[in-house]
Amino acid sequence: MPAPLLSQRVQRRYNLDMRIKLLMAYGxxxxxxxxxxxxxxxxxxTWLTWLSKKDAYLTSERNKRCLTLGGQGKHVAMQFANDLLAFMKAVRADSHLLTTAHMxxxxxxHQQSWVETYLQREAASGTGYDGLLAELEEQKNAFAANFWEKHEEKPLQxxxxxxxxxxxxxxPPRRTWCEIGEDAKVDSTEKHSDxxxxxxxxxxxxxxxxTADM
Known part of the structure; x- marks a missing residue:
């Protein structure tokens, strides 16, 4: 029986270096x-999963200390993401404030058709703007019923x-965006308000x- 390559202890996490060594040793x-x-x-x-991804492991250029091959995050859903990112970087390049409202x-x-599709989808699911209006309308009606129950005797005036x-x-906005690792400074003319x-x-x-009546 050959000697194992891994130390014989409870092993719960395997980085890329360990996986590659095992795949090459038992190839x-x-x-x-x-x-x-x-x-x-x-x-x-676990071993069978590694085998199914053998080519990806052996050709990966990621740091061998990483625990995954990467790419597990949520994929970008907007086809114009690169154009939006370019706009964001252009705004920050001149040290201007970048806010969510700007984006x-x-x-x-620039993406009116996408906006229309998004609003239609949200309206159909009941979670969009119409859903918010319905919730606010419900709160308004509840408040009105409670208010007039208490003050119905008083003259309207x-x-x-x-x-x-x-x-x-x-x-200046309370929250702004800047690229990770980049300077967050802004133009001095954008720091004051009245x-x-x-x-x-x-x-x-x-x-x-x-005003004179109050």
Missing amino acids: NTNLSDKAISALEGIPRT VTWIKT DIVNVDETAVYYDM RLTAVLGACADGAVLH
């Missing part, structure tokens, strides 16, 4: 798959809804209140 052996598995302490199904705008401008909204000018507050008040009877 022309007379031992059966079962005997090799028993000798090296490898599950037989969405690029897709809507005494029920006022006040909405205060902060408006920012040239505000702010004002807009207030709108309206009565339940439809009358709009001006």
